[in-house]
Amino acid sequence: MEGALNSGDTAWLLVCCSLVLLMTPALALFYGGMVRRKNLLSTLTLSYIFMALAGVQWVLYGYSLAFGADIGGLIGGLNFLGFNGVGALPNPDYGKTIPQGLFAAFQMMFAVITPALITGAFVERVRFKSFLIFSLIWMTLVYDPLAHWVWGKGGWLGALGTLDFAGGTVVHIAAGYSALAFALVIGPRKGFGKIPMEPHNIPLTVLGAGLLWVGWFGFNAGSALAANGVAVNALLTTNTSAATAGLVWMVLGWLDGRPSTLGIATGMVVGLAAVTPASGFVSPMASMVIGAVAAVICYYAIRFRQNRNLDESMDVWACHGMASSWGMIATGLFATVELNSAGANGLFFGNPKQLGIQFLAVIVTMVFTFVVTYVIAKVLDMSIGLRVTTMEEEVGLDISAHGERAYS
């Protein structure tokens, strides 16, 4: 029966919602381990705060802008303000067998983690107040419209036939290119390139990467919005891509000296980011190629960024932005309707047009997120200032911004 709730699907999405929520604390640990000890609490807070900030924004108006009644393919209407009418009944456009309230909650977790990803660009130097204002504007002007374009009913990129299963454009390219733009505006940390900035606690980062992998099952397999074969395929491709990328990264690091722990953990996350847009459309063998190529691209993207002496501190652009750009293109190569009838065939299955659509979606996302973020950051920098003072930066943001320290 059309429109009837399915308890299996609903139960699965309730679990996935929790798994994706877990990814934000996981990301906090992942970044936290890589900063210096005087900025650990600050770095954790930059991610954690979105569970509060996006958690409120999404209910008030974020969900409505992203998934409300379409206005010209560009933005959602205001019909879901305050989760009005978003409750126990399914919305036929967004998960026919689960309550719309659950779809909205699941999507909320994506709205939480995406801006948290960007914070890797400006850790150890951003002014907390400016960061909060930036984040609220960014969620409103960048995330909500982009989510509508790709996933909202009537959104123009989705209507074109863009395949983005779980957020290659909306989450990872958006975060990556926004991170790049923000890093260019705020400038490098004091002493960057002159003094070594060692990760202060790699075990935190490794733990974070592991929890991200766990959470990513909810992120990708949950994006099927049902407990079905597509969800299982997404889980398999997610795992396979992460595994392959971890191995390839290990080998690349080994060829450059040693197989570093931090490198292997990074490779795993890169594999997860790369397969995100493709996960529900491609086979496990295709996801192996996706993970392997992503590791090579991102490994050298980090090198490229380092050689430019650009302090995009946690490599959000090099890892998430570049991995998912490739993942989107790869979706245009490897997607097949045999695995997901709601998808489309890619180039290797006789449909070169899909590759063109994927390219377009990648370019549009890069340009839109980079330009708008650059403008927001620049305006804030020239008005209230994005950076803490030199003294506050030297003391560390844990003490200077939050009045506490991570280790006593």
Next chain:
Amino acid sequence: MLKKIEAIIREDKLADVKDALREIGIVGLNVFEIRGHGRQGGITLVGRSGSYQVDMLTKIQINIILSEHNLEETIKTILDAACTGETGDGLIFVYPVEEAIRIRTRERGHEAVMYPGDIDEKKHRSKS
């Protein structure tokens, strides 16, 4: 005449050096954990993509106050125990010491740095 040895050695060699010094009868010493670098300028660590330089390394500084006649034997012991032959083995500095006073007994000079079972007692015992 009292001397002070200030030996900067590898972190990993502390146990070897301490054991070797105890063996010859150097009983009193102070150990500091310090950070710095020498001629080598630091070491290379592996990061996410390739390697990077770290210039502040943890080293161990051992301070020993002793009588001049025990100096060369002690230096040789440290040299043998702390050496790996690789860069980063460290350095030894020797300074003259103006005076040494044991607070409990108010002994001064050579007396102040003597212990039961120390290097002098061992030498004395092996002679007799």
